[in-house]
Amino acid sequence: MNFTLHTPxxxxxxxxxxxxxxxxxxxxxxxxxxGNPAHKTGEQAKPYLSGNEExxxxxxRVRASDIYxxxxxxxxxxxxxxxxxxxxxxxxxxxxxxxxxxxIILIFLxxx
Amino acid sequence: xxxxxxxxVIAVPLLGAFTTPxxxxxxxxxxxxxxxxxxxxxxxxxxxxxxxLSSGTILYTFGAxxxxxxxxxxxxxxxRIIFEIDAMGVFMAISAALMTFIGALYSYSHLSRENGLExxxxxxxxxxVGILGMVLTGDLFNxxxxxxxxxxxxxxxxGFRNYRGEASEAGIKYLMVSSVASxxxxxxxxxxxxxxxxxxxxxxxxxxxxxVPDMIAFGLLFSSFAVKCGAVPMHYWVPDAYTEVPSGVNPxxxxxxxxxxxxxxxxxxxLFASVSWTLERIGWVMSILGVLTMFIGVTMALVQHDVKRLxxxxxxxxxxxxxxxxxxxxxxxxxxxKFQEFGRAAMAGGIxxxxxxxxxxxxxxxxxxxxxxxxxxxxLDKMGGLARRMxxxxxxxxxxxxxxxxxxxxxxxxxxxxIYETSYRLNPLLAIVAMVTSVLxxxxxxxxxxxxxxxxxxxxxxxxxxxxxxxxxxxxxxAVLCILFGLFPNxxxxxxxxxxxxxxxxxxxxxxxxx
Numbered sequence: 001m002n003f004t005l006h007t008p009x010x011x012x013x014x015x016x017x018x019x020x021x022x023x024x025x026x027x028x029x030x031x032x033x034x035g036n037p038a039h040k041t042g043e044q045a046k047p048y049l050s051g052n053e054e055x056x057x058x059x060x061r062v063r064a065s066d067i068y069x070x071x072x073x074x075x076x077x078x079x080x081x082x083x084x085x086x087x088x089x090x091x092x093x094x095x096x097x098x099x100x101x102x103x104i105i106l107i108f109l110x111x112x
Numbered sequence: 113x114x115x116x117x118x119x120x121v122i123a124v125p126l127l128g129a130f131t132t133p134x135x136x137x138x139x140x141x142x143x144x145x146x147x148x149x150x151x152x153x154x155x156x157x158x159x160x161x162x163x164x165l166s167s168g169t170i171l172y173t174f175g176a177x178x179x180x181x182x183x184x185x186x187x188x189x190x191x192r193i194i195f196e197i198d199a200m201g202v203f204m205a206i207s208a209a210l211m212t213f214i215g216a217l218y219s220y221s222h223l224s225r226e227n228g229l230e231x232x233x234x235x236x237x238x239x240x241v242g243i244l245g246m247v248l249t250g251d252l253f254n255x256x257x258x259x260x261x262x263x264x265x266x267x268x269x270x271g272f273r274n275y276r277g278e279a280s281e282a283g284i285k286y287l288m289v290s291s292v293a294s295x296x297x298x299x300x301x302x303x304x305x306x307x308x309x310x311x312x313x314x315x316x317x318x319x320x321x322x323x324v325p326d327m328i329a330f331g332l333l334f335s336s337f338a339v340k341c342g343a344v345p346m347h348y349w350v351p352d353a354y355t356e357v358p359s360g361v362n363p364x365x366x367x368x369x370x371x372x373x374x375x376x377x378x379x380x381x382x383l384f385a386s387v388s389w390t391l392e393r394i395g396w397v398m399s400i401l402g403v404l405t406m407f408i409g410v411t412m413a414l415v416q417h418d419v420k421r422l423x424x425x426x427x428x429x430x431x432x433x434x435x436x437x438x439x440x441x442x443x444x445x446x447x448x449x450k451f452q453e454f455g456r457a458a459m460a461g462g463i464x465x466x467x468x469x470x471x472x473x474x475x476x477x478x479x480x481x482x483x484x485x486x487x488x489x490x491x492l493d494k495m496g497g498l499a500r501r502m503x504x505x506x507x508x509x510x511x512x513x514x515x516x517x518x519x520x521x522x523x524x525x526x527x528x529x530x531i532y533e534t535s536y537r538l539n540p541l542l543a544i545v546a547m548v549t550s551v552l553x554x555x556x557x558x559x560x561x562x563x564x565x566x567x568x569x570x571x572x573x574x575x576x577x578x579x580x581x582x583x584x585x586x587x588x589x590x591a592v593l594c595i596l597f598g599l600f601p602n603x604x605x606x607x608x609x610x611x612x613x614x615x616x617x618x619x620x621x622x623x624x625x626x627x
Contacts, residue, residue, distance in 0.1 A: 005526060005601045007533050008454040014521035014599045021521075057568035064417045064492035064563035068555065072415060082412060086348060090285050093348045094292055097339045100346055101296070104338075105331030107397055109324065 115179050117160045118172040118195045121205065121244055125153045125212075129237035132230050139229040143220045146233035150213040153240065157209040161202040165611060169198040171250070171625060188627055190312040196250025196622065199611035203463070204247035204367070204374050206608070207470050211363035212240040214586045218478055219360030221580035222485060232272055232358075238265040239364050246371045252304065252311040255375060256297050259340075262368045263290035269365070270357045282356035289349040293336040300329035300336070314623040317383050333379045334394075340372030343435060344405040347428045351412075354424035355490070359481020363474035363590075366427065370466050373431065377438055381616040385445065395443030398435050399535070403542055406432025406549040413556050417492045419480045422560065423473070426516060429549060430469045436546060437462020437531045440538045445617065454534040456613060461530025463616075464609045468523040468597060472515035475590035479509040482583055483564055486576040492560060497569030501576045506565045508587040513557035515594040518550040523594050526601035 005012045047054055072079060128149030135142035164170055172179045172195040182190055197205075216236055223229060242262025249255050267290060271283020303325050305311055310319075320326055339346040350369075357365055380394060409429025416422035441459030444450035482505045483498065484490050499506040515522035518529075528550060536543035578584070597604055615621070 003600060003602055005529075005605070007530055008457050008537065009533050012520075012526070012529055012601075014526070014601065017521050018599070058496075058570065061496060061567045062562075064495075064559055067559045067562065068414060071555075075411075078411070079415065082408065083415070085345070086412065088348075088352070090288055093285065093289055093346075096348065097289070097292065097335065097346050100338075101332065101335035104335045104397060105328055107393060108327045108331045108334070 114159070114163070116172075117156060117163065118170060118179075118197055118248060119174070121153065121156050121160055121248065122241060124156060125149060125237045125240045125244070128153075129234045129241060132234040132237065134230075136230045139224075142230040142233050143216070146237060147213070147216045147220065149237060150209070150216045150240070153244075154209040154213050157202070157205045157244075160197065161206055164197055164199060164202045165607065169196060169615070169621065171196055182625055183627070189310055189315055190626075193254050194250045194312060194314075195248045196314060197248050198615035198622065199608070200374070200378070200463075200613075200615040201247045203467070203608050203612040204371060205244055207467055208240060208243040208247065208364065208367045208371070211367045211470060211474055212236060214474065214589060215360045215363040218363075218481070218583050218586035219358065220582040222360050222481055222583055223358055226273070226358075228272075232269070235265045235269050235272075236361060236364060239269065239361075239368060242266075243364070243368050243371045247374055250313050252301050252313055252316065254311075255313075256294065256301055259297060259372070259375070260294055262371065263287070263294060263340075266290070266353075266365055266368050269361045270353045272358055272361075273356070276356070279356040282352040285349050286353040289339065293339045296332045296336040300332035303329040303332075313378070313382060314626055317386075317619065318623045318626055320383060320386075322384075322386075330379065330384050334376065334397075337372045337376035337379070338401065341369050341376060342405075342428050342431055343401045344408045344428065344432070347405065347409070350428050351421050351424040354427060354477065355418065355420040359420075359478050359484070362477035362481070363470065366470050366473055366477075369427075369431075370434075370470065373434060373466065377616060380442060382619050382622050385442075385619045391446055392443050395439050395441070395445070398439030398442055399538070399542060400439075402432045402435030402437075402439050403545045404432070405429065405435060407545055410549045410552040410556065414552060414559075417563075418490045419483055419492050419495075419560060419564065420477065420490050422492075422556065423476050423480055426476075426553060426556065427469075427473050429553065430465070430473065430516065432549070433465045433528065433531050433546065434462045434469070436535055436542060437465060437527075440531075440535050440542070441613075441617075443538060450537075451617075454537040456610075456617070457530050458534030458538075459613045459616070460605060460609050461527050461534060463612050464601070464605060465524075465527035465531065467604070467608070468515070468527045468594075471590050471593045471597065472512045472522075472524060475508060475512040475587055475594065476516065478583070478587050478590070479505055479512060482579045482587065485579055485583070487573055492563040495564040495570065495573070496567040497565070498573065498576070499565035500569065501573065502565075502578050504578055504584050505587065508584075508591045509561065509565065511591040511594050513554075513561060515598065517554035517557055519554070521595075521598045523597035523601070526598055526605075 003015050132142050132146050171182050173182050174193045239262055242258045245258030267283050267287035270286045271280045273279040308319050342350040406429045409425050413422050413425035437458050441455045444455040515524040518524045532543050532546055
């Protein structure tokens with residue numbers, strides 16, 4: 001059985017890819033298992049926040065809504081329009097359907 | 113029995129749908145009965161698929177002396193309801209039967225705390241009947257009837273948790289959008305019937321003359337099936353419905369959505385593919401709807417923090433890949449050189465993506481259901497550190513997330529690489545949007561994984577445990593399929609996908625039995 005997927009411009013063999021993945025994983029594990037001689041443990045490894053007490057982990061974790069804050073801020077003009085389109089109003093759902101349907105019929109009739 | 117297989121594929125789940133309410137006082141019995149029916153239906157569909165893939169298209173005439181008797185002596189046109197089952201039909205039927213069984217198995221534990229389970233399982237089986245009928249029938253009015261069955265059962269399932277206002281609202285929205293689209297389908301059927309006195313798809317395909325009323329009917333069918341499959345900008349009902357529906361229904365509801373996509377492809381190819389003067393235009397409309405759908409879907413997903421709503425927007429986004437793949441194929445269908453170079457592979461990518469997406473999105477929506485099952489919330493802002501508590505769900509999620517993001521060697525990659533390459537050949541911009549969408553998809557699922565599964569554990573969920581075994585079995589089955597379809601894409605492509613592509617493309621074969 002041939003496991004190579006031939007595409008119009010090349011090929012893709014997942015089994016070969018997995019073989020390389022395993023090879024790189026083994027190499028990575030060997031490097032990892034040698035350890036890091038510069039790694040420090042004990043008092044030196046603890047976070048130091050200018051003498052302040054470390055806040056509770058639940059308070060400082062990054063929440064889902066904040067993860068791509070920068071990306072969303074950079075595209076806020078785009079998102080303003082996009083979110084405004086999603087009104088949740090059933091009447092708008094039907095208007096969009098009628099509008100797009102009309103355009104599609106005109107295109108099929110050769111009018112656009 | 114074998115000659116009546118097409119009728120049995122519909123009759124068995126229909127029987128199950130009508131008998132399940134008899135077990136009202138035994139909800140577990142109702143669940144087991146529905147699971148058994150779904151499993152038997154899956155077996156029948158696999159038998160049917162074997163028959164079709166080995167012997168070719170099956171014609172089944174209801175009410176005839178012999179099931180294969182499509183034209184009794186002296187008749188020149190079909191007068192009975194005929195099922196015309198080709199490789200594309202069985203491709204969809206396998207998806208429907210598999211996902212209904214997986215969904216019913218998942219629901220066994222997921223919904224054990226709910227009331228009215230006999231209605232729930234009855235509706236799931238009715239939804240399966242609707243989908244199977246849509247993808248197997250060769251009659252346009254029959255397609256409308258099954259579309260209605262699927263739409264009504266689907267909307268009742270969306271509103272199943274009627275003690276939640278949001279679920280009832282989503283159910284009504286789904287019902288209204290489905291009804292309006294179905295009425296337009298009925299209207300277009302009326303236009304075609306008024307001209308040709310027949311509603312058999314093969315007969316219509318042979319006689320359609322592409323005049324103005326025909327093209328209006330085609331436009332209505334195209335836009336109605338596009339709204340039912342959630343193409344942008346007619347996708348607004350999708351996040352409402354997919355978010356509120358119980359997670360066990362998400363897999364069959366996904367297939368129901370793609371049954372409409374199947375209907376869109378069926379009318380575009382079988383019914384109207386001979387209209388060469390405007391086919392390129394139709395292909396471009398499909399491709400542009402595809403890139404709009406994928407990009408708007410994924411960017412809307414990025415801003416969500418309700419885990420199921422986020423995944424629902426991804427479902428919209430992935431539909432775009434299917435539209436793009438098949439749209440590219442349709443654009444070059446009447447150019448034999450280009451079609452051989454990349455058109456056929458584009459269509460294979462689009463159709464392969466249907467089953468891949470059904471598998472990994474079904475899996476992801478079920479992992480979202482598992483998170484809701486243990487935490488009682490869908491809000492990602494409130495979750496954290498659940499990988500330690502739910503290791504198997506976390507592994508299933510990683511597989512699904514990698515697959516939807518198109519990471520090798522999972523199944524999403526195999527179909528996406530075909531779509532990237534072939535859409536690039538038509539217009540590089542199409543491929544760029546498709547690849548950017550995949551990057552954003554990965555970013556979105558990194559967010560879900562980091563928020564729900566990683567990070568410090570949330571005190572509120574310190575006592576939560578892994579979900580029950582039936583839920584795990586459903587999720588892990590789909591995770592294994594994601595891996596297998598990714599590792600052996602050629603097997604799926606050669607056995608299932610390319611025969612389905614050829615069934616669509618060789619549209620004269622569909623009408624070959626007519627004089």
